[in-house]
Structures are given as structure tokens and as C-alpha cells.
Amino acid sequence: MALSSSPDLASNALVNTFFDGDLIARTFPRLITEGLLNTVVIASGAIVVGVLIALLAAMLLLSDRWWIRLPARLYVDVFRGLPVIITVMLVGVGLPAAGIRPFGTDPFGYAILAIGIISGAYTAEIFRSGIQSVDPGQLQAARSLGLSYLKAMRLVVVPQGIRRVLPAMAGQFVKDIKESSLVYLLGLAAGQRELYFIAQEEVARTYNSSPLIAAGLCYLSLTIPMTYLVNRLDRRLREGPHRRAPASVEPDLPQPPVPSTAGEPR
Amino acid sequence: MSAAPQAPTAAALRVTALSKSYGGNTVLRDITIDIRRGETLCLIGPSGSGKSTLLKCLNLLEAPDSGEIWLGETCLTAPRADVDAARARIGMVFQHFNLFPHLSVERNVTLALTSVKGMGREQARQTALRRLDAVGLAGFADRRPAQLSGGQQQRVAIARALAMEPEVMLFDEATSALDPELVKDVLAVMRDLASGGMTMAVVTHEMGFAREAADRVAFMCDGHLAEIDTPDRIFESADHPRLRQFLSQVL
Numbered sequence: 198m199a200l201s202s203s204p205d206l207a208s209n210a211l212v213n214t215f216f217d218g219d220l221i222a223r224t225f226p227r228l229i230t231e232g233l234l235n236t237v238v239i240a241s242g243a244i245v246v247g248v249l250i251a252l253l254a255a256m257l258l259l260s261d262r263w264w265i266r267l268p269a270r271l272y273v274d275v276f277r278g279l280p281v282i283i284t285v286m287l288v289g290v291g292l293p294a295a296g297i298r299p300f301g302t303d304p305f306g307y308a309i310l311a312i313g314i315i316s317g318a319y320t321a322e323i324f325r326s327g328i329q330s331v332d333p334g335q336l337q338a339a340r341s342l343g344l345s346y347l348k349a350m351r352l353v354v355v356p357q358g359i360r361r362v363l364p365a366m367a368g369q370f371v372k373d374i375k376e377s378s379l380v381y382l383l384g385l386a387a388g389q390r391e392l393y394f395i396a397q398e399e400v401a402r403t404y405n406s407s408p409l410i411a412a413g414l415c416y417l418s419l420t421i422p423m424t425y426l427v428n429r430l431d432r433r434l435r436e437g438p439h440r441r442a443p444a445s446v447e448p449d450l451p452q453p454p455v456p457s458t459a460g461e462p463r
Numbered sequence: 464m465s466a467a468p469q470a471p472t473a474a475a476l477r478v479t480a481l482s483k484s485y486g487g488n489t490v491l492r493d494i495t496i497d498i499r500r501g502e503t504l505c506l507i508g509p510s511g512s513g514k515s516t517l518l519k520c521l522n523l524l525e526a527p528d529s530g531e532i533w534l535g536e537t538c539l540t541a542p543r544a545d546v547d548a549a550r551a552r553i554g555m556v557f558q559h560f561n562l563f564p565h566l567s568v569e570r571n572v573t574l575a576l577t578s579v580k581g582m583g584r585e586q587a588r589q590t591a592l593r594r595l596d597a598v599g600l601a602g603f604a605d606r607r608p609a610q611l612s613g614g615q616q617q618r619v620a621i622a623r624a625l626a627m628e629p630e631v632m633l634f635d636e637a638t639s640a641l642d643p644e645l646v647k648d649v650l651a652v653m654r655d656l657a658s659g660g661m662t663m664a665v666v667t668h669e670m671g672f673a674r675e676a677a678d679r680v681a682f683m684c685d686g687h688l689a690e691i692d693t694p695d696r697i698f699e700s701a702d703h704p705r706l707r708q709f710l711s712q713v714l
Contacts, residue, residue: 337524338561338620342575342627343551352578357565434565 217407224399224408228415232392237419239308239377239391244370246313251320256350258325269321276318281376285311289383305389308380316373323365328358360434367427371420378416392416474533475500475631475662476521476553481530483516490516492686494530498631498664503657505673505694506666508683509709514666517683518635521664522553535630551579554624558636560616562608562623568595569604572623580627594622598652614645621652632656634665670713674698682706 257269276284288311289304300306331354339349359366378393385394396412399405474497483491490513498504506514519525521532523539523546532539539549563571572591576582582590595601598618600611608616617637624632634653638646650672657663657676667673673680673694680697682690684705690697698714701707 332559332561334557334559334561335563337519338555338557338563339574340547341522341524341550341553341555341557342623343547343579344575345547348578352574353563357563360565 214406215410217405220399220403220405220407221411224396224411227395228392228411231388231390232395232412233415233419235389235391236374236377236415239305239312239380240374240419242305242309243312243316243373243377246309247316247320247369247373250313250317251324252355254317254321255324255328258321259328273318273321276315277322281312281315281379282382284315285379285382287311288314289380304380304383304385307383308377312373312376312379315376316369319369319372320366323362323369324358327362328354330361331357360431363427363431363434367424370423370427374419374423375416473497473499475535476664477533478521479531481517481520481527481532483520483525483527490686491520491527494688496681496688496691498662499678500662501660502678503663503665503676505677505680506664506683507668507670507673507680507709508689512683513686514683515635518633518664518666521631521633522550522555524555547579551575551627552630554627554629554632556617556620556624556632556634556637558639560608560613560620560640562616562620564608567604568600568606568608568611568619571608571619572626575623575627590626591622594626595619597625598622599648612645613641614648617641617649618652621649625656631662631664634663634667636666636668638667638669668713670698682709684709
């Protein structure tokens with residue numbers, strides 16, 4: 198029939214499927230009031246768990262003795278090598294089924310643990326490489342002053358090592374935020390829904406993908422500022438503290454960030 | 464304790480029959496030497512002769528394979544020796560300064576005071592400012608090490624070591640990494656220390672310093688302690704062929 202109008206229809210369908218303004222506007226309030234907070238809770242919990250595990254695992258990886266390195270090496274290789282979805286299912290469905298229920302029936306706890314375990318495996322290698330890049334003379338100098346090995350590591354070596362890998366850590370934190378969406382697999386009650394879950398419910402109800410775009414924007418509103426913040430902190434630490442810096446020194450536009458995937462094996 | 468060897472007397476640091484090797488490569492052979500209280504002992508010798516390794520064995524940054532090290536009445540090489548406590552009594556200054564770049568100059572000096580000696584933050588700060596003042600750097604307390612010249616960094620490193628009030632100071636080629644015009648400030652600080660009665664073991668290539676400031680000079684080659692004598696005898700009437708060869712190359 199009206200052959201000439203079919204490209205218009207097609208492009209309308211495209212726009213309506215992904216960019217239905219009304220639907221996006223209707224989804225946003227729930228994304229922001231409920232989803233954003235829950236995503237932040239899961240992601241930041243996973244980041245904290247991941248960093249703590251990573252600090253321990255990195256110290257073990259740096260040991261001179263193979264039998265101390267071995268468990269950390271196995272942990273890193275296994276959880277970097279497994280698909281994220283398998284780890285999340287094993288922890289979130291497997292553990293409770295086996296009667297191990299440290300978090301009762303709350304999926305948040307299991308999600309934080311699972312994503313934290315995966316994040317820790319990547320972050321351990323990031324920390325290890327950072328700590329190893331610190332001049333051995335730093336440890337020698339600290340020990341020569343009478344500091345014990347652990348104090349020397351904690352006060353002198355580790356702080357320097359971590360500063361060097363901040364951009365790589367920003368990349369890992371971005372991954373943690375994104376992977377927090379996998380809590381979806383564990384089932385969520387009302388009030389617990391995070392960004393992806395809310396969007397997915399809307400998509401199922403309306404058969405329109407625009408809510409996913411809305412949720413995507415919410416994720417970007419977390420991940421992009423975080424990358425810039427970490428890179429700014431990185432620059433600040435590199436250049437030392439700005440004391441009495443004039444207020445006009447800050448540029449209006451942020452500088453392009455250091456590639457944040459530097460520490461990720463691909 | 465009954466089997467403990469005799470404690471030394473006048474020596475601040477006593478080394479007996481010390482040996483050290485890396486794999487099949489022996490770097491220290493049967494070194495026996497006393498560092499007397501208040502003396503400045505300079506260690507000279509060709510590179511690879513073992514001087515720096517010997518110095519790092521003295522505070523166990525390198526673990527000797529055999530032999531004994533006594534710090535006053537304390538045997539550092541005993542199986543259950545408190546090595547950390549012993550290191551707190553021995554100051555060390557490194558070729559590349561090894562200041563902690565993430566900490567301010569003041570915190571570099573106070574770190575061990577607060578976390579090893581348990582000194583309060585304010586008292587540690589006063590101690591640090593006094594020690595920095597003594598090396599001419601009182602105004603630099605809030606700077607980062609990277610904002611200082613090499614000579615200034617090395618003087619901070621000396622202040623950091625001295626703040627612990629060590630019984631012995633070890634200098635490992637403390638001026639080798641410095642530009643020539645910065646060497647003299649560091650040497651001046653070391654000279655003051657030596658004339659102030661500090662017990663010092665100094666690995667150095669500065670023959671002028673060894674000649675003027677040392678009470679004794681030890682010449683090492685191939686992991687042996689080949690000669691040890693007053694600077695006059697070492698520099699003016701050396702009869703050891705390797706020492707004469709070495710001196711002809713560096714003087």
C-alpha cells in the first residue's frame with residue numbers, strides 16, 4: 198500500500214520501542230526512589246567485601262612461601278575464571294539450598310557476597326601488582342626504623358601500592374556496580390528492587406524497551422561520575438595536596454580519564 | 464642461655480665469622496670486625512666487594528648464613544632475637560634516600576617514633592622539628608619528599624634515622640646518588656655527627672671523607688676484609704696489593 202511511508206513507520210517503531218518518553222518518565226520515579234538506592238547498597242557492599250578480601254589475598258599472593266600463595270592463587274584463578282552468573286547462582290541459590298544461610302532469605306546478602314567474592318579476585322591481582330611495583334627500598338627503609346613487617350606493609354608499602362592502581366580499581370568498581378544487577382536472578386521482594394529489576398518488570402508489562410534505557414541512564418549516572426572522581430583523587434595524590442590553591446584553578450571541564458580498564462585482563 | 468657466647472665489651476657492634484652467599488656466589492667470607500663506641504669506620508673497596516651487603520647484614524636487612532652479630536649486649540643472630548627492637552637501635556641511611564613519598568617530611572620522621580616507640584603525636588612532632596632543624600631543614604616539614612632536592616632528601620633521611628636516637632648509624636653510599644654540588648651538604652652533616660661522637664659505619668666512595676672523618680678505614684675485596692687501619696696508614700702506606708691497585712684507581 199503506502200510503500201513510501203513504511204520507512205517512517207519503521208523509524209517510529211524504533212523510536213517508540215527505545216525512547217518512549219512517557220514510559221521513561223513514568224519509570225524514572227521508581228528507579229530513583231527505590232532502584233538507585235538498592236543498587237548503591239548492593240554495589241558498595243560488594244566493593245567493600247571485595248576490597249577486604251583482596252587485601253588479604255594480595256598479602257598471601259606476595260608471600261615467599263608457596264603453600265601460603267597457593268590458596269590465594271586458587272581463589273583468584275577460580276573466581277576470575279568462572280562466569281559471574283555461575284558464581285551468583287552458586288552463592289545465592291546453592292548456599293541456602295545446602296542449608297548455609299548466613300543472610301537468612303535476604304537476597305541482598307548473598308548478592309553482595311557473590312559479587313564481592315568475584316570482585317575480590319580481580320582486585321587482589323590489581324593490589325598485588327601495585328604493591329609489587331613499590332620500590333623494595335621502601336620496605337627496607339621502614340624495617341630499618343624498627344617497624345615490623347606488617348606495620349611496614351600497612352603504613353608504608355600498601356598505601357603507595359594502592360595509590361598506583363586507583364585507575365584500575367575504578368574500572369573494577371564500575372564492573373561491581375554493573376554486576377549488582379545480577380541480584381535479579383535471586384528474586385527480590387517489593388522495596389528491594391534494584392535498577393535492572395524495576396526496568397525489567399516494566400518491559401515485561403509494556404513490551405517496550407524504553408524502561409531499560411531509563412535504567413541504563415541511572416547506571417551511567419553512577420559509573421561515569423565514579424570513574425571521574427577516582428581519577429581526580431588519583432591526580433590529587435600524584436601531585437600532592439593542593440594547599441591554599443586558588444579557587445579559580447579548577448577547570449570547568451573534567452580532563453579525559455586515564456583508561457580505567459588498565460588492570461583488567463581481557 | 465648457658466651456651467650463649469661471651470658478650471662483647473667496648474664494641475658498639477661486633478661481627479664474628481660472618482659469611483653470606485647468594486646461591487653459589489659467596490659475597491661475604493668469614494668477616495670479623497668490631498665497630499667501637501664513638502668511632503667512625505669507613506668501608507671502602509671496589510664495587511661488588513661486599514661492603515653494602517656487610518652493612519645490610521649489620522641490621523639484618525640481609526640475613527647472614529653464619530656468624531654472629533652483637534649490638535652491645537644483644538646478640539642479633541640468636542634464634543629468638545627481637546630483630547625489630549634491634550633495628551630500632553640502629554639507624555640506616557640509604558643510597559637512594561628511600562623517603563616515604565606519600566608522607567610529608569615531618570611524618571617521614573615521626574612515623575617510627577609514633578608506631579615503634581609509641582611516642583605521642585605532638586611530642587613526635589617536636590622531636591621531628593628539632594631533628595629537621597639540626598640538618599637545616601626546619602622549614603620543610605610540610606613538604607612532600609618529591610618537592611626536595613636529592614641533598615635535602617638525604618638530610619631528611621638522616622634526620623629520620625637520628626630521631627630514633629640510634630646507638631649506631633649505618634650509611635650505605637649516602638652520597639653516591641647525589642649531584643656533585645649537593646654532596647657537600649650531606650657530608651657536612653655526616654662530619655658533624657662523627658665529631659659529635661656517634662658510632663658510624665660508612666660505606667663510601669668519598670675518599671676525602673674517609674681520610675678526614677674516619678677513625679679507621681676498612682678495605683674490602685672479594686668478600687674479604689682485606690685491611691683495616693687508620694686512614695693515614697691505609698691511604699699513605701698501603702702495602703696490600705689490591706688496596707694499592709684500588710687506591711690508584713680512585714684517587
